[in-house]
Amino acid sequence: MLSLIVGLYLAVLLGIGWWCHRNRISGMTDFLLAGRRLGVPLCAAAMAATHFGGGAVIGGASYGYEHGLSGAWYGIATGIGLLLLALLTANRFRSLALYTVPDFLEQRFQSRTLRVLGATLSLVALVGILAAQVSAARAAFAITGLDPTAAAIVAAIVFVVYTAIGGLWAAAISDLFQLVVAGLGVVFAAIVVLASTADQGGMRSLLASTDVGDAYFNLFGAGPALILWLLLPTVMYTLIGQDFDQRLFAARSAAVARTSALVGGVALIVLSVFPVIIGMGARALGGTDDPSQSVPWVLQNLVNPLLGGIILAAILAAIMSSADSLLTSATSHVVKDLWIETLHRGREFDEHRMLRLSRAVTIVVGAAALVIGLVGPGIVTILIYSYTLYTAGVFVPVMGGLLWKRGSAAAALSALVIGSAVAIVGIATEFDIAGAPVEVVAALISAVVFVVSSLVRPEPEQR
Numbered sequence: 001m002l003s004l005i006v007g008l009y010l011a012v013l014l015g016i017g018w019w020c021h022r023n024r025i026s027g028m029t030d031f032l033l034a035g036r037r038l039g040v041p042l043c044a045a046a047m048a049a050t051h052f053g054g055g056a057v058i059g060g061a062s063y064g065y066e067h068g069l070s071g072a073w074y075g076i077a078t079g080i081g082l083l084l085l086a087l088l089t090a091n092r093f094r095s096l097a098l099y100t101v102p103d104f105l106e107q108r109f110q111s112r113t114l115r116v117l118g119a120t121l122s123l124v125a126l127v128g129i130l131a132a133q134v135s136a137a138r139a140a141f142a143i144t145g146l147d148p149t150a151a152a153i154v155a156a157i158v159f160v161v162y163t164a165i166g167g168l169w170a171a172a173i174s175d176l177f178q179l180v181v182a183g184l185g186v187v188f189a190a191i192v193v194l195a196s197t198a199d200q201g202g203m204r205s206l207l208a209s210t211d212v213g214d215a216y217f218n219l220f221g222a223g224p225a226l227i228l229w230l231l232l233p234t235v236m237y238t239l240i241g242q243d244f245d246q247r248l249f250a251a252r253s254a255a256v257a258r259t260s261a262l263v264g265g266v267a268l269i270v271l272s273v274f275p276v277i278i279g280m281g282a283r284a285l286g287g288t289d290d291p292s293q294s295v296p297w298v299l300q301n302l303v304n305p306l307l308g309g310i311i312l313a314a315i316l317a318a319i320m321s322s323a324d325s326l327l328t329s330a331t332s333h334v335v336k337d338l339w340i341e342t343l344h345r346g347r348e349f350d351e352h353r354m355l356r357l358s359r360a361v362t363i364v365v366g367a368a369a370l371v372i373g374l375v376g377p378g379i380v381t382i383l384i385y386s387y388t389l390y391t392a393g394v395f396v397p398v399m400g401g402l403l404w405k406r407g408s409a410a411a412a413l414s415a416l417v418i419g420s421a422v423a424i425v426g427i428a429t430e431f432d433i434a435g436a437p438v439e440v441v442a443a444l445i446s447a448v449v450f451v452v453s454s455l456v457r458p459e460p461e462q463r
Helices: 002-023 028-036 040-051 054-088 090-095 101-109 112-141 148-198 203-207 224-240 242-249 254-271 273-284 291-301 305-343 351-375 377-403 409-429 438-456
Strands: none
Touching (some): 002 148, 028 148, 028 305, 028 351, 040 054, 040 148, 040 254, 040 305, 054 112, 054 224, 054 242, 054 254, 054 273, 054 291, 054 305, 090 254, 101 112, 101 305, 101 377, 101 409, 112 148, 112 242, 112 305, 112 351, 112 377, 112 409, 148 273, 148 291, 148 305, 148 351, 203 273, 224 242, 224 377, 224 438, 242 305, 273 291, 377 409, 377 438, 409 438
């Protein structure tokens, strides 16, 4: 039953990719940006689904197990990130008709170096997170009785193929489908958990015999430090992440981009509660001592095979909705930032030829992430550190360049290099400043460098 449900789900995704290939894709802009024709439903779903991945479902349940209701703050942070994206950058970024975030860096500061550094940091981070999604798929399949490695390979091949043939159109349409599937899946699982705990006196009474206190049932119970450190890095990356901003660039208009980010943000805040309920219920029912096994335990012990298969498909949907977003974003860096704007600067490019290149790059990047995710967990960890480096180094140049006219190119380059360097030192030494995430500390130092350098050595002519 599980194999049949998952197989049907994967077949639907391939069908979406093929339909987009036949009816929507005629050039590179169609492939990378859906022809800049996304309306609110597809654009909002694409942005929300990018965050609502395996980490949001399995990680959200784990946070719920450990911290109770305040474990929802990771999911809430993703929603707040999109709301701020709508208020701060959506109109401006879409109006500039960009392809990538490094496009903005070069356009704002007239620096190809900033483009290359920003694109490289983002590309490595995206490949690392994509490889982590492959690992998450293998973990999800481990509870089914199927061979987890073989099943993860099949799932990875499917999302690479439908993305390679259908581009961002396929990713956006499948994201809408997958967000509905994933959302309904976690809601059903949470309802099952609540019903099971109700049969035994209720979640609060079951947890009364454990070591949790009243704070466990308080949204702010984990304390301001944990909430803040969950909130800040997530919001920072959302504001500058290529996987989110690419969806803004693909919107039909600036107004659509802004509305889509608002709708996606609200959807994520609502959805963030349900994985937390699953984790709290797993702890209340005493099913597992491992928070990360909350969702697998619920699937194995509380639901019938049919519903379990649907919920497993929902988890897979969450993983793949993040994966296709990461894949299209990584491809845009290689094709637009590195190939067109760096290696072949000034040459005219043919949309059809760049479409073929984009598809080839998508397959290569997807294959690399698959191999790394299966055989190199240590490499995945190293690559994901570049997510920290990207946020630490690029956040201030992008937001400073967007919000402050006096910011200079030299200041932006200094801020990027020093922010990334501080992050490297922080990762290597594991320094601890009030428990703050290293990217937050690095970004604060980067901001000081950006402001001081811009004031001391301003641009000859301010834009």
